[in-house]
Amino acid sequence: MDNFVYNANPGRVIFGSGTISRLAEEADRLGARRTLVLSTPEQAAQVDDIARHLGSRVAGLYPKATMHTPIEVTAEAMQVVEKLQADAVISIGGGSTTGLGKAIAFRTDLPQIVIPTTYAGSEATPILGETENGRKVTKSDPRILPEVIIYDVDLTLTLPxxxxxxxxxxxxxxxxxxxxxxxxxxxxxxxxxxxxxxxxxxxxxxxxxxxxxxxxxxxxxxxxxxxxxxxxxxxxxxxxxxxxxxxxxxxxxxxxxxxxxxxxxxxxxxxxxxxxxxxxxxxxxxxxxxxxxxxxxxxxxxxxxxxxxxxxxxxxxxxxxxxxxxxxxxxxxxxxxxxxxxxxxxxxxxxx
Ligand code: NAD
Missing domain, CATH: 1.20.1090.10 (Dehydroquinate synthase-like - alpha domain)
Structure with missing residues (x-):
């Protein structure tokens, strides 16, 4: 076997069917009391429903995540983070929503819980691609890597x-x-x-x-x-x-x-x-x-x-x-x- 170097990224992964019921418990583990829940406009209704699992731990919803993480959208979301004094971000959706959560975490170091509903895989990486003036710039940073991933198979049943x-x-x-x-x-x-x-x-x-x-x-x-x-x-x-x-x-x-x-x-x-x-x-x-x-x-x-x-x-x-x-x-x-x-x-x- 050839010599090799292996770098493991830290992260907690919960996998299964019905695992969304563990969301509040996971927020508590992170000490989160005022979470900001992110989604795309298309998944806003689905996410509204899921957010109920968090009870009083929801400070607000921001359903405007957009493909390729444009920095204008992040800037608006950052105002919401500040106004609500959010202490964690919860991203529910595909790579576009995860990207917005990562962009906020990169700027604030807030902890992230990601609940992926596509197969993009962004939740498992410390990589963020942001678009500014039509150019996508990629960066990697430990703050970008989500702390917790909850994979709930049931939430992928609606993926066309x-x-x-x-x-x-x-x-x-x-x-x-x-x-x-x-x-x-x-x-x-x-x-x-x-x-x-x-x-x-x-x-x-x-x-x-x-x-x-x-x-x-x-x-x-x-x-x-x-x-x-x-x-x-x-x-x-x-x-x-x-x-x-x-x-x-x-x-x-x-x-x-x-x-x-x-x-x-x-x-x-x-x-x-x-x-x-x-x-x-x-x-x-x-x-x-x-x-x-x-x-x-x-x-x-x-x-x-x-x-x-x-x-x-x-x-x-x-x-x-x-x-x-x-x-x-x-x-x-x-x-x-x-x-x-x-x-x-x-x-x-x-x-x-
Ligand atoms: P997406 O997040 O843009 O989702 C596409 C559409 O499908 C959206 O309208 C979304 O709301 C909807 N959708 C998602 N899950 C659904 C479900 N279960 N049921 C019904 N509708 C659903 O698409 P994507 O392919 O997941 O992500 C693409 C983005 O992710 C790109 O911007 C890409 O650059 C980024 N990405 C980043 C990384 C990384 O490591 N940084 C990795 C992969 C992808």
Missing amino acids: VSLSVTSGINAVAHAVEALYAREANPIISMMAEAGIAALARALPLIRNDPQDRSARADALYGAWLCGVCLGSVGMALHHKLCHTLGGMFNLPHAPMHTAVLPHAVAYNSAATPDAMKRISRALGSEDAAGGLYDLASGLGATMSLQSLGMPEDGVEAAAEQAMANPYWNPRPLERDALTSLLAGAYRGEAPA
């Missing part, structure tokens, strides 16, 4: 099938890149393989029956493992491309990850044979990139960036921007190869 699929593949992307990360280590690789396998198993069952509680549990467990991968080791080409495309064209986060992933994996496959073997094994397919494409397209995901709103002249421009400030990647970035990778994803073709 299409978002379940793309959010699940978004999670898989974290694990895939962890397998060939510069800081890859056997613990994270074990979690990555198990995370990919859990999602590959669960997503087809969820597509057939979104109320399948056992498949939902498998998917949420896989999403947590994949989130731990994202929070523990550095990401590479795939995340760089999605970061670039998200910033340039404001494409929807999870569907964009889904369309790009098979192509990024194909780009790296010759340079990372061990990772490819583990991905294929987890998917139960012969080929990692092809297996990811077949999984996502077979579940009805949109595989073309064009259909997600990317302009055709964006292919060259995005390749250029990705080259300008690259992340570490197992295969060096080559301009022409990146352009053809993005052209393939733009058209939604199977990876070459």
